[in-house]
Amino acid sequence: MRRLLMATAALGLLASPAFAHCDSMDGPVVQDAQRALEAQDVTPVLKWVTAEDEDEIRSAFDMTLEVREETDAAKTVADRYFFETLIRVHRASEGAGFTGLKPAGSVEPAIAAADQALEDGNVEPLAEELASAIRHGVEERFAVAYEKRQTAEDSVEQGREYVEAYVQFTHFAEQADHLADAGASH
Template sequence: MMSKRARLSSMGPVVAALAAVFMVTGSALGHCDTMDGPVVKDAQTAVMKGDVTGLLKWVPQADEDEIRQAFQKTLLVRAKGPEAQELADMYFFETLVRVHRAGEGAPYTGIKPAGTPLPAPIAMSDAALEQGNLDELARHIAAAVETNIRERFAAAAEARKHKDESIESGRKFVAAYVEFVHYVEAAHNLATAHGAHHAQGGCVQHAAAPAAAHEHPQENAPTVPPAEHSSKQPTAAPKHKHCEH
């Protein structure tokens, strides 16, 4: 069976493909580390009301005291005037977001301005929740995965016809075969996963630059190009558990 690390890494192709397919524009709901995100919005409401209770859901129980103390300091400083209020608010927003992200195992890189573009899958997920309708998001995901599976299947099936013609053609088949099987396995693992919060940490995980498709999943997660550009053949093949003896 695949190790936990390998299983997580193998999900990279699906995550990258979905992120690349959802190229939508327009305003989107903010996220954890933006000024118009839900964390900061709740913080703004809390300091106006003078009640921290509604914020504690954003942090682990072990960090509640830190947030309570920071909140009380913020209220004291806010009372000193408009300039002090602005500084106190930003101090508290940054503290809350930092603790929230640390609780998810994600780095704190500062609070982004309101209107900061989000990765499209995140924007679409937020929009689905806001509208109470999942249909569009589900269709996009299904179409993205189907497109990528079909393209990898076609490449593997075509290469299979010529696999015995030469060593080079055989290697091309193995490379296409492994990419196809890895993608299907990753899609299945991701689709059937339970409790895989934020993949590998953080409210918003921006898609990393695609790695070479032939890299071993336990060294670098094999990512894939967008659905519309995913026909490129890998130059070599990683070892796959189906091929192990």
């Protein structure tokens, strides 16, 4: 099951913003924002926005610092405002919408593994897991399509079952190929 989730996540990266993790409380954008707020230095978050958007982030950062010292509630609200502003601006620069700040723990396993690879400086576990997951996905879909192909001409219903399996198999292969050729984006 983990392999199938990893394959789905890996292939979904190509076409879907649903797997973005920059909008979660435990994602790298919020982690850098928390560090920036604690140090009272906006620099760690500026890498997440374009030069054109830097003034907006600096302004939001300054307003957050002004308010967050008033009360614990003000700090919570101000920090959340800054996180959401930063993520919204970051996502817009990638052509993606912002649908709200996600809770910690909402990062997909493949993305968490990619982050861990960067942290450890070792991509091998991630590469092996993804290659294995994709191989498993291809083999599983092939087996079903091949089996259904054997009886596809026996009846219209069996033909339709084959076509459904064929579409699943070929689309999976196509997405894997696109991912390998084009890379992934938000």
